[in-house]
Amino acid sequence: MKLLKTLTATTALCAAGSMAGAQDMADDVTMVSWGGAYQQSQINAYAEPYMEMNPEVSITWDESSNEAVAKLRAMNEAGNITWDLVDVVAADALRLCDEGLAMEVDHDELLAPAPDGTDASDDFGDLIVSDCFIPQIVYSTTFGYRTDMVPEGVDAPDDICDVFDTETYPGMRSLEQRPINNMEWALLCDGVAKEDVYDVLATDEGQDQALAKLDTIKDSVIWWSAGADTPQLLADGEVFMGSTYNGRLFSAIVEQNQPIGMMWDAQVFDLDGWIIPTGLSDERLARVEDFLYFATDTQRLADQAKYISYGPARASSAPLVSTHAELGIEMAPHMPTDPENSKNTFLYNYEFWADYRDDIDAKFQAWLAQ
Amino acid sequence: MSALTVNVGRPSLLTFTMPIVAVLGGCFGFITGNIFGQPGLGFVIGALVGAVLAAALAKAPKLNRRKAAWGTAALFGLVGLVFGGVGGLIGGAVVGLSMGWFAVWIGSGQYRAGVPIYYTAGQTLWHNVFLFICAFVFFFLIAPLIPVMWLSFNAQNFFTFTPEMLAFKAEGYSLKHYRDFFSGGGHPLQGLLYGAVVGAVIGGLVQLLPNAERSVRKIVVFAIIGTLIGVVVGKMWGVSGAEWMTPLKNSLIIAPFATLISVSLGTLAAIGLSQTHVPGRQAIMAIMISPMIVPLIISATGMFFFYAPLGNWLQANLGLNQNFVGYLKVILAHAVLGVPFVIITVTATLVGFDKSLTRAAANMGANPVTTFFRVQMPLILPGVISGGLFAFITSFDEVVVVLFVGSAQQQTLPWQMFTGLREQISPTILAAATILVTISVCLLTTVELLRRRSERLRGMSPG
Numbered sequence: 001m002k003l004l005k006t007l008t009a010t011t012a013l014c015a016a017g018s019m020a021g022a023q024d025m026a027d028d029v030t031m032v033s034w035g036g037a038y039q040q041s042q043i044n045a046y047a048e049p050y051m052e053m054n055p056e057v058s059i060t061w062d063e064s065s066n067e068a069v070a071k072l073r074a075m076n077e078a079g080n081i082t083w084d085l086v087d088v089v090a091a092d093a094l095r096l097c098d099e100g101l102a103m104e105v106d107h108d109e110l111l112a113p114a115p116d117g118t119d120a121s122d123d124f125g126d127l128i129v130s131d132c133f134i135p136q137i138v139y140s141t142t143f144g145y146r147t148d149m150v151p152e153g154v155d156a157p158d159d160i161c162d163v164f165d166t167e168t169y170p171g172m173r174s175l176e177q178r179p180i181n182n183m184e185w186a187l188l189c190d191g192v193a194k195e196d197v198y199d200v201l202a203t204d205e206g207q208d209q210a211l212a213k214l215d216t217i218k219d220s221v222i223w224w225s226a227g228a229d230t231p232q233l234l235a236d237g238e239v240f241m242g243s244t245y246n247g248r249l250f251s252a253i254v255e256q257n258q259p260i261g262m263m264w265d266a267q268v269f270d271l272d273g274w275i276i277p278t279g280l281s282d283e284r285l286a287r288v289e290d291f292l293y294f295a296t297d298t299q300r301l302a303d304q305a306k307y308i309s310y311g312p313a314r315a316s317s318a319p320l321v322s323t324h325a326e327l328g329i330e331m332a333p334h335m336p337t338d339p340e341n342s343k344n345t346f347l348y349n350y351e352f353w354a355d356y357r358d359d360i361d362a363k364f365q366a367w368l369a370q
Numbered sequence: 371m372s373a374l375t376v377n378v379g380r381p382s383l384l385t386f387t388m389p390i391v392a393v394l395g396g397c398f399g400f401i402t403g404n405i406f407g408q409p410g411l412g413f414v415i416g417a418l419v420g421a422v423l424a425a426a427l428a429k430a431p432k433l434n435r436r437k438a439a440w441g442t443a444a445l446f447g448l449v450g451l452v453f454g455g456v457g458g459l460i461g462g463a464v465v466g467l468s469m470g471w472f473a474v475w476i477g478s479g480q481y482r483a484g485v486p487i488y489y490t491a492g493q494t495l496w497h498n499v500f501l502f503i504c505a506f507v508f509f510f511l512i513a514p515l516i517p518v519m520w521l522s523f524n525a526q527n528f529f530t531f532t533p534e535m536l537a538f539k540a541e542g543y544s545l546k547h548y549r550d551f552f553s554g555g556g557h558p559l560q561g562l563l564y565g566a567v568v569g570a571v572i573g574g575l576v577q578l579l580p581n582a583e584r585s586v587r588k589i590v591v592f593a594i595i596g597t598l599i600g601v602v603v604g605k606m607w608g609v610s611g612a613e614w615m616t617p618l619k620n621s622l623i624i625a626p627f628a629t630l631i632s633v634s635l636g637t638l639a640a641i642g643l644s645q646t647h648v649p650g651r652q653a654i655m656a657i658m659i660s661p662m663i664v665p666l667i668i669s670a671t672g673m674f675f676f677y678a679p680l681g682n683w684l685q686a687n688l689g690l691n692q693n694f695v696g697y698l699k700v701i702l703a704h705a706v707l708g709v710p711f712v713i714i715t716v717t718a719t720l721v722g723f724d725k726s727l728t729r730a731a732a733n734m735g736a737n738p739v740t741t742f743f744r745v746q747m748p749l750i751l752p753g754v755i756s757g758g759l760f761a762f763i764t765s766f767d768e769v770v771v772v773l774f775v776g777s778a779q780q781q782t783l784p785w786q787m788f789t790g791l792r793e794q795i796s797p798t799i800l801a802a803a804t805i806l807v808t809i810s811v812c813l814l815t816t817v818e819l820l821r822r823r824s825e826r827l828r829g830m831s832p833g
Contacts, residue, residue: 028692030778036794058610062778063789074774078678082696082777228795235528256527 025287027056032086035063036228037251041307042087044325046295053294057287068092072101072277081279084288087136090129090271091350097132102275104131110289112297114316123298123314127271129350134296135273135313137304140336140345141181142267144234144249145241146171148259160266160344161189163241164217171240174230177223179364180353181243181268184346186213188266194344198352207360211367223368234260246336250309254327254334264341270348273313311337380428380479387477388424394472395420398465423469428477442470457536515807522547522800529795547801554612556605565600569593614802617786623697624772624782625765628704632761635705636712637754641746643713644720655713662710666770673703674774693779700776704768708761715760719753752821759817763810 031047033039039061047059064071068088075081088096096102107128111120121128127135143163150156154168162169163185175182187197187206190213200206214221222239224230230244231252246267252258274296276288294300301312302320309331312318321331332338336345381387396417403412427438443466450462475481482489485497517531525544526532534542573592577584606619639658643651661669677699684690684698723746731741747754769784776782783802790799 028779032778034793035789060611060778062781063793064778066792074674078675080678080682226792226795228793232528232530232795235526236530258528 024283025290026084026281026284027287028058028060029084029284029287029291030060030062030082032062032064032068032083034065034087034227037308038247038310039063041304041310044307045304046291046300049300050291050294069095069101072096073099075277076101076279081277083277084280084284085291086275086277087272088275090133090135090273090348091353093133093273093275094130094350094354096275097130101278102132103278103280105134105276107134110134110292112293114298114314116316118316120296123316125315127313129271132275133271133273134275134292135271136296136301137272137310137313138269138337139272139310140246140267140269141176141243142246142249142336143241143243143263143265144230144252144260145169145263146234146237146239146259147261149237149240156261157241157263158265160185160263162263164189164213166217166220169240170220172220172222172233172238173217174222174224174233174239174242174244176243177225177368179360180348180357181346182214183207183210183360183364184268185266186210189213194346198349201360202352202356207363211363214367231258231260234258246334247308247310250334254324254329262341264336264343266344266346267336267341268346268348269336271313272310305331305335309334309336311335380477383425383428383477387428387473388421390476391424391469391473392417392420395423395469398469402461402465420469420473424473424477427470427473438474439467439470442473443467456538460538518800519804519807522797522804524797524800527796529797529800547796547798548805550796550798551614551801551805552605554609554615556609556615557607558601558605561600561602561604561607562597563600565596565598565603566593567596568600569596572596614783614786614798617781617783620780621766621783624700624704624780625762627701628708628765629758629762631701631705632708632712633754633758636709636757636761637716637750639709640713640716640720641742644717658713659710661707669707670771670774673706673771677703677775696777696780700772700780700782703771703775704765705761707768707771708764711760711764712754712757715753715757716750719750723749755817755821759814 031042033042043061051057051059062083065087068086069092072081072083072086075083086102093102097104107121107124108119111124111134113119114123124135127138129135143157143160145157147156149171151169157163157169163173183201184197187200187210188194190209192200192206192209201210222233222242224233224242224244227245227248230239230242231248233239233242235252235256235258241263246262249260249262253260253262274292276285276292280288296314298314298316299320301314302317302322304310305312305317305321306323306325312321318337321335323329324331333340336342396413399412399414399416399419400409401412402416403409406412423442443463446466446469447459447463450458450460450465452458454461481498482494484501485494489497520535521529521531523543523545524530524532524535524547525542532542536542570589570593573589573596576592577588602622606615606622609615609619642648643655643658648654681695681699684695685692690698727745727749728741731745732738736744767784768782769788772780772782772785773788776785783806787799787802790796
């Protein structure tokens with residue numbers, strides 16, 4: 001009897017002990033990102049140092065950011081949220097927040113202050129575009145061109161309107177298969193002043209005007225849908241110039257030694273960051289918050305820029321951006337936010353596109369099918 | 371005898387051989403001319419070269435087809451080398467080989483060799499066109515794989531034939547994509563040793579079974595199988611977070627278990643459904659086969675909503691580990707997809723199975739289980755194995771269902787290839803594809819050889 005009692009007591013104690021440990025923080029974390037060089041930069045800058053500090057943690061990466069909205073909806077419906085932390089673009093974060101699929105956070109409470117004591121919300125500033133969104137990087141969509149395909153006797157393209165000038169710069173272009181960015185660039189090169197672009201684009205005539213401008217180069221456009229397409233097309237020499245994310249071009253130029261040049265003119269800034277799905281259990285949420293506090297501090301965001309040419313979202317990180325981890329080159333001149341590169345820029349207009357996206361998308365797709 | 375062999379003789383050079391060879395030359399010339407932006411000129415030059423070639427080969431007496439073809443290949447290759455370097459050499463040699471062979475084949479009248487003597491010109495033409503169509507079908511099936519394999523040795527991180535690759539320079543090629551594929555974790559050497567020893571021991575133990583024939587060969591065979599399994603298991607042991615090895619490990623966990631379940635259930639179902647007295651046979655059969663007919667995306671959506679609450683329940687009430695439940699869900703889902711293949715192949719084999727054998731076994735006192743394992747199973751084994759092979763490949767290749775049902779911990783190889791292709795067009799995918807093709811070919815060849823061997827041993831085929 002006595003033995004039995006001791007046994008029961010020990011078992012109960014063990015169970016209690018393990019329960020207490022489990023309620024602290026979960027050890028298996030699933031993070032969702034974009035794959036490729038970008039995900040690798042997150043692993044190098046955030047995940048590996050974090051796992052060194054917390055050896056019990058194991059992180060699984062899911063390369064599903066592209067379909068994050070749809071998958072989160074399905075998971076929510078099935079009552080089985082398998083993701084702990086999701087990396088999405090700001091526009092998706094806004095949608096997920098509206099639908100209640102992403103958790104609203106208090107940025108000052110959750111995130112570390114800047115080294116000089118500034119609150120996180122002031123350090124991130126305007127980049128906190130939604131209560132659910134924890135900004136990470138600023139990236140831009142811009143143009144690259146084949147330096148060896150520039151016609152003789154002509155300067156290399158350095159103006160966004162060179163994209164629409166097939167006389168001076170013959171050859172194929174690759175553009176993203178969606179209206180966003182393309183419509184703005186078309187209007188800008190059709191004589192609309194930069195500050196009027198969205199006013200014009202809000203009207204039917206303005207949309208037709210942009211499509212008419214795009215029509216002039218439609219025959220020489222290859223439409224892309226994945227960020228890897230344009231670097232591949234440029235490397236093949238299938239296109240002369242093409243738009244894509246600046247980090248992809250950086251990788252093709254600096255790491256793969258392709259004969260590609262950056263145009264930077266009229267680049268469109270956009271944000272990428274974390275959201276926490278709603279409905280996580282307490283211990284999973286505790287782990288995610290612990291990770292986020294570490295991974296979004298000033299030094300970590302600056303570290304990420306060692307591996308990829310995206311600008312850190314914190315103002316306090318910018319001075320800490322140093323050299324490329326392997327190649328040792330200075331990273332600052334490759335950042336979209338560098339003053340030399342950002343003479344003429346757009347910021348992705350979330351409000352405008354939230355209101356007009358469905359209409360303009362329909363028009364754009366109809367125009368594409370013509 | 372001489373009355374039976376009809377000498378067809380050579381066809382007319384001017385009205386037959388030269389025009390036909392000229393047309394082929396023109397086609398090659400058109401393609402070559404396109405590279406230099408002069409397709410029209412290329413066609414004319416190609417046609418002239420073809421006509422001259424036909425005439426030259428016709429003048430040479432007693433021509434051996436092979437010698438003529440290699441001679442032309444060497445000549446064309448030399449011209450290609452002068453104009454286009456190593457790439458030109460290979461292109462020229464290929465064109466020369468085809469042209470030389472074709473010119474002799476047409477010119478010497480050998481194109482009639484395969485048809486009966488009474489065939490009209492039209493029938494002969496159709497016979498040869500038919501052969502060419504067959505050759506082209508094979509070509510279109512196999513050809514897409516060749517650039518994939520070639521590009522997998524690319525030294526760059528793009529799907530691009532670089533100038534160095536086309537010129538066959540060493541610096542254009544590298545094995546780095548294969549290194550990327552195999553990077554991460556693992557102890558293949560320890561696995562190899564353990565596997566070989568364990569395999570040999572099992573081989574030895576098998577000989578101690580009652581009624582077993584004793585031979586050293588068996589030990590060797592078991593040791594080899596053990597070594598192969600040991601290398602794979604050793605390489606996969608403790609891998610985590612590797613870009614390609616982790617998905618491969620998941621695929622190698624999921625596919626065998628799914629195959630095992632679908633083979634057991636499918637075989638039993640096929641045997642049951644082949645009994646005439648089962649009510650509603652057709653309806654049951656239709657339901658079992660439906661995963662093959664229903665669009666996969668619909669099955670996948672249904673399975674997602676079916677397995678999610680099931681998994682939640684297992685975790686909440688039985689306290690099972692989330693990771694384990696994840697594997698279980700994918701394995702069950704893949705087993706469902708594999709069952710129809712097993713049912714169909716086993717049902718087809720059962721048609722040729724003589725039912726009086728089971729009655730004879732029962733008559734001699736064997737119970738149904740013994741009858742199944744000792745009489746029926748050995749006879750329908752070929753059907754079971756090929757059904758299992760299909761089930762394995764279905765699970766190993768499957769991407770849609772696992773995307774829905776699995777979570778990131780169960781990421782399989784096709785899933786990794788799918789996202790990799792979309793996010794970062796990297797030639798590592800091509801290396802993975804090449805390795806998978808090689809493995810599939812080896813697997814199918816082995817199974818086919820074993821099947822033939824067992825048929826020969828049982829005297830079912832003359833060998």
